[in-house]
Amino acid sequence: MTNVSKEKFKIYKNVFDEFTLQTLFKLSVQEHFDELLSPVKIGKESNIFLAETKSEDFVIVKIYRLQSCNFNKMYSYIKSDPRFMNLKNQRRQVIFKWVQREFRNLLTSREKVSVPTPIAFANNVIVMESIGGNIPAPQLKDAVPTDMKAFSDKLFICMKDLCSLGLVHADLSEFNILNYNERPYFIDFSQSTSVKDGNALEYLKRDLHNIDHFFQKKGFKIDSERWLSEMKKEIIKYH
Ligand SMILES: Nc1ncnc2c1ncn2[C@@H]1O[C@H](COP(=O)(O)OP(=O)(O)OP(=O)(O)O)[C@@H](O)[C@H]1O
Ligand SMILES: [Mg+2]
Known part of the structure; x- marks a missing residue:
C-alpha cells in the first residue's frame, strides 16, 4: 500500500x-475506485459516496458504519x-454477511432486472456502478414518472422477474427505486431474500403495499x- 493512496483517505x-x-485503501489499491468524490447520502446504517475510477467511470461506494449499525x-x-444459515449474532460477522448478501443479490438480479452492476466488496464496503454516472439518478420519490402507466408496467415486470430469479426485494419503495430516464432501477439489496425464506x-x-401506496x-x-x-x-415454482 503506497503512501499516496493512504493520503487520499486521511481526510x-x-x-x-x-x-x-x-x-x-485495499479496494482503492485494487483499482475499484481512485478516490471518494462526494457524499451522496448518509443513511441509517451506511454512508454512500460517489467515486471515480482511473478509467473515468463513476461508482458508488457504500460503507456500512461498524459502530452505529443496527446489527440486531x-x-x-x-x-x-436459507442462503445464510448458521450465522451468529455478532456485530462484525453480521455486517460483513450483510454486505456479501447485497453483492450476491445484485449479481443474481442483474440477469433480468435493471440494477447497479456490483463491482467489488470487502468487509463492510461494497462498490457498484453509479446509476446516472457522475450525477446519480434521483429516487422515484423525487422524480415522479411522466407516464405513470408506462413506468408502473416496467416496475411490475421488474418485480415479477425478480421473483422468477428466486428473490424478493423486501425493502422496496419509492426510496429504493431510482427513476433514470423513465426506467426503474432497483437499489439497496441487502435486505433482499430468497423466495424460500x-x-x-x-x-x-x-x-407491493408500498408501491401501491406511492402510486395512489x-x-x-x-x-x-x-x-x-x-x-x-x-414463487411457487421454487417450492
Ligand atoms: N448504485 C447507485 N447509483 C446511484 N445512486 C445510488 C446508488 N446506490 C445508492 N444511491 C443513492 O444513495 C441513496 C442511499 O442508498 P441505499 O438506499 O443503498 O442506502 P440506505 O438506504 O442508506 O441503505 P440502508 O437502509 O441499508 O442504510 C439512494 O437512495 C440513492 O439516492
Ligand atoms: Mg435505501
Whole structure:
C-alpha cells in the first residue's frame, strides 16, 4: 500500500474507524475506485459516496458504519434466509454477511432486472456502478414518472422477474427505486431474500403495499391484486 493512496483517505479519519479506512485503501489499491468524490447520502446504517475510477467511470461506494449499525435488526432479517444459515449474532460477522448478501443479490438480479452492476466488496464496503454516472439518478420519490402507466408496467415486470430469479426485494419503495430516464432501477439489496425464506411472501406483500401506496398518492391506480397473483406464480415454482 503506497503512501499516496493512504493520503487520499486521511481526510476521512474523523468519519471512519481505522479498519474501514484500511478496507477503503485495499479496494482503492485494487483499482475499484481512485478516490471518494462526494457524499451522496448518509443513511441509517451506511454512508454512500460517489467515486471515480482511473478509467473515468463513476461508482458508488457504500460503507456500512461498524459502530452505529443496527446489527440486531440486520440479524433478524438475515437469519431466515436459507442462503445464510448458521450465522451468529455478532456485530462484525453480521455486517460483513450483510454486505456479501447485497453483492450476491445484485449479481443474481442483474440477469433480468435493471440494477447497479456490483463491482467489488470487502468487509463492510461494497462498490457498484453509479446509476446516472457522475450525477446519480434521483429516487422515484423525487422524480415522479411522466407516464405513470408506462413506468408502473416496467416496475411490475421488474418485480415479477425478480421473483422468477428466486428473490424478493423486501425493502422496496419509492426510496429504493431510482427513476433514470423513465426506467426503474432497483437499489439497496441487502435486505433482499430468497423466495424460500419463510417470510418471503410477507415481505413481497409489504413491497407491493408500498408501491401501491406511492402510486395512489400520485393519483394512479395499480392492480395490486393481479400483481401479487402473478408474482406468487413465480414463487411457487421454487417450492
Ligand atoms: N448504485 C447507485 N447509483 C446511484 N445512486 C445510488 C446508488 N446506490 C445508492 N444511491 C443513492 O444513495 C441513496 C442511499 O442508498 P441505499 O438506499 O443503498 O442506502 P440506505 O438506504 O442508506 O441503505 P440502508 O437502509 O441499508 O442504510 C439512494 O437512495 C440513492 O439516492
Ligand atoms: Mg435505501
